[in-house]
Structures are given as structure tokens and as C-alpha cells.
Amino acid sequence: MIPLKIAIADDHKIFRKGLTGIINDIKEFDLVFETGNSFDMLNQLSSKKPDVIIIAIKLPGLDDLKMLNYIKSNFEGVRILMLSTIDEGPYIIKVMKAGANGYLSKDSEPEEIIMAIHEVYEKGFYFNKHLSITLIKELLVQPPATIGSKEAMLNDREIDVLKLICEESTNAEIANKLFLSVRTVEGYRTKLFEKIGSKKIAGLVIYAVKNGIIHV
Structure with missing residues (x-):
């Protein structure tokens, strides 16, 4: 099995190193780069071509929404998982509609981070467990990604x-x-x-x- 190529962009060094350790401990993941600012991240995207990139909200450099729009316009295949201490519905809606495939809080357990990576890659989306149904419905008015679902015959x-x-x-x-x-x-x-x-x-x-x- 070919490992998923993962990239991390977070300006908090201690947290980034901790996340790097989690990724490196998983055999099916291959950490292709880590960085602390959006400009370096965008420079490395072309050559490293990650499958999933984990990006901290309010990363130094470009504005979040401009950065997401640029990635989606120039690197269509990459899945974007946003990570932050911010847990505000309206901001989550903004970043998801701008192109993010998923959102996680920085206090997430390692198991949830691993699961989120798999889900954004395989399904094209990941919704944080704290995201309300109301917000999910609002996002689905303009879906951030093509969302697949298992065929089901319901009575x-x-x-x-x-x-x-x-x-x-x-x-x-x-x-x-x-x-x-x-x-x-x-x-x-x-x-x-x-x-x-x-x-x-x-x-x-x-x-x-x-x-x-x-x-x-």
C-alpha cells in the first residue's frame, strides 16, 4: 500500500512538532514537509505534492481565504484539513466554503486527527464532531467538495x-x-x-x- 503524503503548516513550533510525531508514527502516512508560514507552504506544494495538507487557521503570510482559494485553483487534488483553537461556526463556514475539506480543533485526540486525514482523503470531507447539524446543512448549500456516500436502500x-x-x-x-x-x-x-x-x-x-x- 502506497502511504498517503501528508504536509503540515502550523506556526506554533511545539504543536507542529507534536503533530509531526503523530504522523511519523503511522506507517500509512509519509510526511513530505512541514512549515510555519503560508508562502513557504505554497512554494513546496508544487514539488512535494501532498495528498493531504493540515493547515493552521490564521497561518502567517496570506489571508486564510485567499490562501485556500489559491490552493484550490492551482492544486486541485490536494485535500485541506484546517486546524485551530477557534471553534466559531461562522468562521468554519467561511474556510469550508473557501475550499477546506475538513476542520479540527487543536485539542483533538491523535486518533481523531488520524481518522480525519483518512476521511478527507477517501471521502473528500471531514466534519468535526462538534459541528452542529445546522452548520452542516448550511455548508451543504455550497458543498466544499464532491461528497460520496454508500448506496443504501431505506424503507x-x-x-x-x-x-x-x-x-x-x-x-x-x-x-x-x-x-x-x-x-x-x-x-x-x-x-x-x-x-x-x-x-x-x-x-x-x-x-x-x-x-x-x-x-x-
Whole structure:
């Protein structure tokens, strides 16, 4: 298996070295470069051609949105995973619409960072677990990337449950609205994750939007 080529651009040296250590510990990753500013990053992109680049928000050099637009215009194949201590919905929307494929908080566990890298490369997107369904729907009005989903044949009841999940209803609320037990709803939720091929609510929402089950 050919390792994924990863690049890191973060101006905080201690954090960057820690992230470098995480990447170097994973056999299926190949760290092709690391840097602390956007100009050096852009210079190295042409020769190193990473599959995924992890970029700190507000990296010294170019404005984030200009930098993202430039990368997307000149390096179409690279996946961009933004990383920051900022956890503000409106700013996340801006960077995602500008071309980022995913967003992570800097307090993410190493396991989540590794998972996010795989997901942005394989699926073209990664949504942080703290990103609300409301923000996900807003992003899907203008998707940042082509989003693939597993083919799934859902029955009427599964579609009913999926619609309510996309409305951010709890299992208890869904059970009450559909006259089901909470345990039965939990079973439907598990089946939806299996059929759609997602481990997170974001995947269910994306599937529902793409297939016209809900509208944004």
C-alpha cells in the first residue's frame, strides 16, 4: 500500500512538532514537509505534492481565504484539513466554503486527527464532531467538495427516523413522534449508520441532502 503524503503548516513550533510525531508514527502516512508560514507552504506544494495538507487557521503570510482559494485553483487534488483553537461556526463556514475539506480543533485526540486525514482523503470531507447539524446543512448549500456516500436502500420507517435525526431530535423525541420504543429507535439509528456507511451524524445528514430526503 502506497502511504498517503501528508504536509503540515502550523506556526506554533511545539504543536507542529507534536503533530509531526503523530504522523511519523503511522506507517500509512509519509510526511513530505512541514512549515510555519503560508508562502513557504505554497512554494513546496508544487514539488512535494501532498495528498493531504493540515493547515493552521490564521497561518502567517496570506489571508486564510485567499490562501485556500489559491490552493484550490492551482492544486486541485490536494485535500485541506484546517486546524485551530477557534471553534466559531461562522468562521468554519467561511474556510469550508473557501475550499477546506475538513476542520479540527487543536485539542483533538491523535486518533481523531488520524481518522480525519483518512476521511478527507477517501471521502473528500471531514466534519468535526462538534459541528452542529445546522452548520452542516448550511455548508451543504455550497458543498466544499464532491461528497460520496454508500448506496443504501431505506424503507419508509428508516426514512422517517432519518428525517427526524436531521431535525436534531433525540431518540426519545423520535420514539414519541413515531409511536415507537426508544430501543426500537436506537435499532433504526444503528441500521442507518450501517446502510449509509457512516459513523457520524454528519454522514447521515449528507446522505439525506444528496438523496432529496431533506432540503436545505
